[in-house]
Amino acid sequence: MMTLIVAPRVLSMNFLEKNSYRIAKVPGGCWLWLGSYTFHGYGEANVLVDGVWRRRVVHKIIYEEEVAPVPTGLELLHQCDNKPCCNYDHVIPGTHAQNMAEWAARQVANSGAANGMSKLSEADVVQIVRLSEEGMTRQKVGAMFGIGASA
Numbered sequence: 001m002m003t004l005i006v007a008p009r010v011l012s013m014n015f016l017e018k019n020s021y022r023i024a025k026v027p028g029g030c031w032l033w034l035g036s037y038t039f040h041g042y043g044e045a046n047v048l049v050d051g052v053w054r055r056r057v058v059h060k061i062i063y064e065e066e067v068a069p070v071p072t073g074l075e076l077l078h079q080c081d082n083k084p085c086c087n088y089d090h091v092i093p094g095t096h097a098q099n100m101a102e103w104a105a106r107q108v109a110n111s112g113a114a115n116g117m118s119k120l121s122e123a124d125v126v127q128i129v130r131l132s133e134e135g136m137t138r139q140k141v142g143a144m145f146g147i148g149a150s151a
Helices: 008-012 058-066 096-105 122-133 138-145
Strands: 023-025 031-033 044-049 052-057 075-078 091-094
Touching (some): 044 058, 052 058, 058 075, 075 096, 091 096, 122 138
Antiparallel strands (some): 023 031, 044 052, 075 091
16 A cells, blocks of 8 residues: 655645646736636636636636635626736726726727628628618528628
């Protein structure tokens, strides 16, 4: 039978200390997570929650260890607009509505013609609105521009 000996220092380390080798501190103050990412680009890691391993976003794990728990109903807003950043000084608690408003105001989202998936130019949209106001059906407008109802 093999006995596992764990150094007391490792047991007392928090997430940030245990995972410092997975963080690259870059100019501007961002701490870039070098581990795995969520589908949306945020750093993620496994943590033990009430005896069960769970996937959690890294910026929230570190914020809650170093600052305070995130209040119920709020999320963490990245002030640096850098999703892989896990620097607790770069996030603040806020509502989802605040997060989306700040995101849109800083034009983080590529919307309209700036979105690489866009099928229409801004001039096309102006023309579509004009044709719709003149009474052309959605089906005819869609056929003219090669788009369906969801576009």
